[in-house]
Amino acid sequence: MRRHLTGRYLLAWIVLAVVLLVYLFPIYWLIATALKSRAEIFASDPTLIPQAPSLAPFQSVLFDRNMIVLLRNSILVCGATTLLALAIGFIVCYPITRLQMSRRVRTNVLNWALSLRFLPPIAVVVPYFGIVRGLGLYDQPLALILAYTLFNLPFSIWMLKGFLAEIPRELEEAAFVDGANRWTAFRTILLPLATPGILAAGIIIFAFAWSEFLFALILTATPRGQTFPVGVQGLVTQFEIIWNDMAAAGVIAILIPLAMVILARRYVIQGLTFGVIREK
Amino acid sequence: MRVSRWLAVITAVLIVGACQSGTGASPSAPASVVAPSAVESAGGTVPSEASPGEASPSEAVPSAVASEASAAATTGAQPSQLTIAAVQGVESIGLKAVAPDYEAKTGVALEIVELPYPQLYEKLVQTFQANDSAYDLVMLDDPWMPKFGTDGSLQPLEPLGIEKDPDIAPVIYEVGTWPPPRGPVPPSEVDKPQELLGITIVGNVEMFVYRSDLTPSAPATWDDVLTNGQAQNKEDFPGYVIRGAATNPVVADFLPILWSFGGDVFDENWNVVIDNEASMTAVNFLVNDLKSIAQGDPSNTDAADRSRLIAVGEAYQSTTWPGEITGTIESADSTVKGKVSYIPIPAGPSGKGIGMMGNWLLAVPKASQNGQAAADFIKWMTDPATQKTYAEKGGIPSRTSILEDATLGEANPYFEALADSFASVPNWRPRTDQWNAVETALGTHLNAILAGTEEPEAGIKAAAEEIRGIMQAAGYPTQ
Numbered sequence: 070m071r072r073h074l075t076g077r078y079l080l081a082w083i084v085l086a087v088v089l090l091v092y093l094f095p096i097y098w099l100i101a102t103a104l105k106s107r108a109e110i111f112a113s114d115p116t117l118i119p120q121a122p123s124l125a126p127f128q129s130v131l132f133d134r135n136m137i138v139l140l141r142n143s144i145l146v147c148g149a150t151t152l153l154a155l156a157i158g159f160i161v162c163y164p165i166t167r168l169q170m171s172r173r174v175r176t177n178v179l180n181w182a183l184s185l186r187f188l189p190p191i192a193v194v195v196p197y198f199g200i201v202r203g204l205g206l207y208d209q210p211l212a213l214i215l216a217y218t219l220f221n222l223p224f225s226i227w228m229l230k231g232f233l234a235e236i237p238r239e240l241e242e243a244a245f246v247d248g249a250n251r252w253t254a255f256r257t258i259l260l261p262l263a264t265p266g267i268l269a270a271g272i273i274i275f276a277f278a279w280s281e282f283l284f285a286l287i288l289t290a291t292p293r294g295q296t297f298p299v300g301v302q303g304l305v306t307q308f309e310i311i312w313n314d315m316a317a318a319g320v321i322a323i324l325i326p327l328a329m330v331i332l333a334r335r336y337v338i339q340g341l342t343f344g345v346i347r348e349k
Numbered sequence: 350m351r352v353s354r355w356l357a358v359i360t361a362v363l364i365v366g367a368c369q370s371g372t373g374a375s376p377s378a379p380a381s382v383v384a385p386s387a388v389e390s391a392g393g394t395v396p397s398e399a400s401p402g403e404a405s406p407s408e409a410v411p412s413a414v415a416s417e418a419s420a421a422a423t424t425g426a427q428p429s430q431l432t433i434a435a436v437q438g439v440e441s442i443g444l445k446a447v448a449p450d451y452e453a454k455t456g457v458a459l460e461i462v463e464l465p466y467p468q469l470y471e472k473l474v475q476t477f478q479a480n481d482s483a484y485d486l487v488m489l490d491d492p493w494m495p496k497f498g499t500d501g502s503l504q505p506l507e508p509l510g511i512e513k514d515p516d517i518a519p520v521i522y523e524v525g526t527w528p529p530p531r532g533p534v535p536p537s538e539v540d541k542p543q544e545l546l547g548i549t550i551v552g553n554v555e556m557f558v559y560r561s562d563l564t565p566s567a568p569a570t571w572d573d574v575l576t577n578g579q580a581q582n583k584e585d586f587p588g589y590v591i592r593g594a595a596t597n598p599v600v601a602d603f604l605p606i607l608w609s610f611g612g613d614v615f616d617e618n619w620n621v622v623i624d625n626e627a628s629m630t631a632v633n634f635l636v637n638d639l640k641s642i643a644q645g646d647p648s649n650t651d652a653a654d655r656s657r658l659i660a661v662g663e664a665y666q667s668t669t670w671p672g673e674i675t676g677t678i679e680s681a682d683s684t685v686k687g688k689v690s691y692i693p694i695p696a697g698p699s700g701k702g703i704g705m706m707g708n709w710l711l712a713v714p715k716a717s718q719n720g721q722a723a724a725d726f727i728k729w730m731t732d733p734a735t736q737k738t739y740a741e742k743g744g745i746p747s748r749t750s751i752l753e754d755a756t757l758g759e760a761n762p763y764f765e766a767l768a769d770s771f772a773s774v775p776n777w778r779p780r781t782d783q784w785n786a787v788e789t790a791l792g793t794h795l796n797a798i799l800a801g802t803e804e805p806e807a808g809i810k811a812a813a814e815e816i817r818g819i820m821q822a823a824g825y826p827t828q
Binding site: 106107108111112113198202207208286287290291292302303304305306307308309310 | 432434436437438439440460462463464465466468472475476479481483484652653656657660661663670672673676677680682
């Protein structure tokens, strides 16, 4: 029996190790490439470990190519998108989950939100471009914030709806009995309890917005509005693919969402497992 | 309570920050932009016109206003900043290198917005169609001139004071003129007056590179290319590198061979001749003779792979662009510096070697609100002193005296071949706004032939039929 169990564990470890390798090797390769010199990348036989590791590609991407401006734009756009999508999501979800409402209205609102998710971005990018130009928002981060908010709203609504529905109404009702009004109960009871869910939804919305490329390419023209992914694709030029700079940009692009997940991992896990065990 | 307050504060900060960043008023503007205050302290004068923030491209100019803006362009009003759309890569290195000099001299800051090759074209089409004033100057690849010339997207430069200079080869002005001064003219353009719409800032002509340390005498003909290549061809050291990736790359690689063999895509009346006898001889030379000494799988090779092979000493010879030379073959990481030589395209059975132009031009969009200032910048860019600095800092010049300068030639061993290429009048790609579609059709079949999935004759016949269809549908008298 013990031998059988040991064999199964060993097999499981081998499978996990292979899966880990498959997932981690591209990330390792990205980091290794980002540390290599151009001469090393030119060589016919690729090296697994950088021979003379250097941070020069990071310096080149952020400062020589001035992509730090695009990074700043990305952080602003994604941060504002996340907060706006969560705020609107709350406005939609609060009445659905906390107030008396007909089932038909509730279902229609949720279905409408879901229908937005099925809208292919490519189908609306041209009319959206016309609207943005008409509003004088072309090449402004605000245009991207509005577009990203719209496309992430279904996600925000459906996730928040799930989290809010899990918080017992009795807690708020107890606050009402103690004299709290609806706003006070929302601030002091509902919002703190929903924090793990908000963080989980926020990080996922941020990650979606962070990697968006199509709208950022179409709706911006200069570094005033461009985001980081638009800059990264510029490293494939007509006569050269600047591999080490591109890999450095990839590492930078990974770092920010990764740091967010690591810093808030407790809340993310708590949020994603929120309501897994339901007591009836 | 704390959570909601923090959320509100962070939301406000991010949205206000994003909006401010959109107005261009942010202090951390792109590095290529010199703030007027910095210029002032450097001894320049700061015009009192709009601030950089006010020059935001977001203030889209309605089409009716654009023509007024065009007219206002000749008033000589000095803006504080010019925005230039440039191609990302070695082609814009020289421009970026001399930009601070202009800013110091005039106080006009230059914002250089770099975009990769395909995205630059798409962005220009989109911006011109929207009549948007986002860019005051644009870099154009010369095959784009038919599209933008036909659409009337650019301002004529001669009324803005740009004059032809005898030190610049006539073909360089011709490639920036629309309708084209020679060769077939699109039917819709025949009655239009010729106007100079673009000035070359990157003198790009396809040339030929070979390992002169292995074969001291340069190949004079394509037969010599084949003979030398066969002699040098070894495993892991191909005798010739074909840039055979689908669409633009393989067509750009093939056209100089086609022309040197007496073939062409169109005749003078827009009839398709890519499937005639001379053209088929050129096709067979590429896909049979040259392929027999080429690298493995040439159908997947693009310029970056080709120049890398030459630069690391793993290939013998190929056609090449100045951008590949400055960016890779003559770069600090190259192992063949001093071991390679550059010559114009070798002669074919026609008796001539015909290079292909891929000049990068500077042009002023119709919607630019700063046409005169943009033209002033072009004049400064092409004057002899700037061109010398430009060449010293890695730019690819087109002025004859600069290309023939012995000191500059020592540092840039391709200058002499480039000057000779301009002097022998290189060809441009057919001047039609249908060229992109034609190139895609031809480049798809040529690539399939190189990959071995189509037979040469059948593939070229199919390409010819597709090209006839494209041209006839666009109203050309093509047969």
